[in-house]
Amino acid sequence: MADRSFLAWPFFEERHRALAVELEAWCEATIHDAEAADTDEACRSLVQELGSAGFLKLCVGDGDSRPDVRSLAICREILARHHGLADFAFAMQGLGSGAISLFGTIEQKREWLPRVASGKAIAAFAMTEPECGSDAANMATSAMREGNEWVLVGEKTYISNGGIADYYLTFARTGEGEGSRGLSAFIVPAESVAVVQRIDAIAAHPLARLKYDNVRIPADAIVGEPGEGFRVGMETLNLFRVTVGAAALGFARRALDEALAFSSNRRLGTGKLSDNAVTQAKLADMATAIDASSLLIYRAAWQQDVGGTDHRRAAAMAKLNATESAQQIIDAAVQMHGGMGVTKGAKVEELYREIRALRIYEGASEVQRQIIARDLLKEHRA
Structure with a gap:
């Protein structure tokens, strides 16, 4: 069971905590933890199921206001922890409709957003x-x-x-x-x-x-x-950038869960792998990195939702730290599993493949570092 204590943080409202409980229950009942034989069909099915369950409404806002980033981040973290394709199906509905939500005409919103939210149109x-x-x-x-x-x-x-x-x-x-x-x-x-x-x-x-x-x-x-296309694109990406970090966080939490379960059951000499000091140090580093990423992600999401300053830099920091840390956490989990960690069908092997693209898409890590540094320098010069 992944740690959910972060939901008590002051970044969240009661509706966010209720959403996490509802989506967790839906995932447990709906998502099968195995890679699909037909990716296209599985993705279509997930979009329809997420739409029918009402979760895709969160991707498009209410037509008059922008989507709630904290809700998006919670959804992506939970979905990614359960299954990478489920997170993908959810996230692309948001990214593909985000420009319409933010900049579309009333007619464009009426034509497309209800169809995206219901899962009847794939964006x-x-x-x-x-x-x-x-x-x-x-x-x-x-x-x-x-x-x-x-x-x-x-x-x-x-x-x-x-x-x-x-x-x-x-x-x-x-x-x-x-x-x-x-x-x-x-x-x-x-x-x-x-x-x-x-x-x-x-x-x-x-x-x-x-x-x-x-x-x-x-x-x-x-x-x-x-x-205005560049502005449209960048504001759309900035809206969802934090949620990429949230997906990485979900992958990292699942990797830690897998590492804890494996090390607690794997025999090593007369004891268990989890009794080993090196293993314990790894687990401690993984948990610490996860909390650091979580704090950055939900701070940035809160800033985007309630106002304040530093939205762009905070979003870049959240994505950069979460994706880079998740890569290291998952790699540590694979290493802990030994040969089983690189065996097709092992969850940590799947996570190892899932995490890599997140350090590239919606702004590669190198781009996030540029955003952070340029914003710091601008602030310093001012």
């Missing part, structure tokens, strides 16, 4: 390109205005939910200015986009490379104003 966020990862300002995909339409040309890659999404929140260059000043965001129906490659990652998630071959969409499919 995707399409920013990364074959020659453009972290440097989003230099993307090449273009969108030209022709009468009452936009025409999109280009490619995107490593797009989560690629191949199963109902729409792609797509970023393209519209030319209002150089670099980040010339980007815009669009809602592009999936049937207009060609899936040219399915990508197999070390953790099985729906990923794809997409091609926009003179894709025509209505003029009102733009999200926000022309030239």
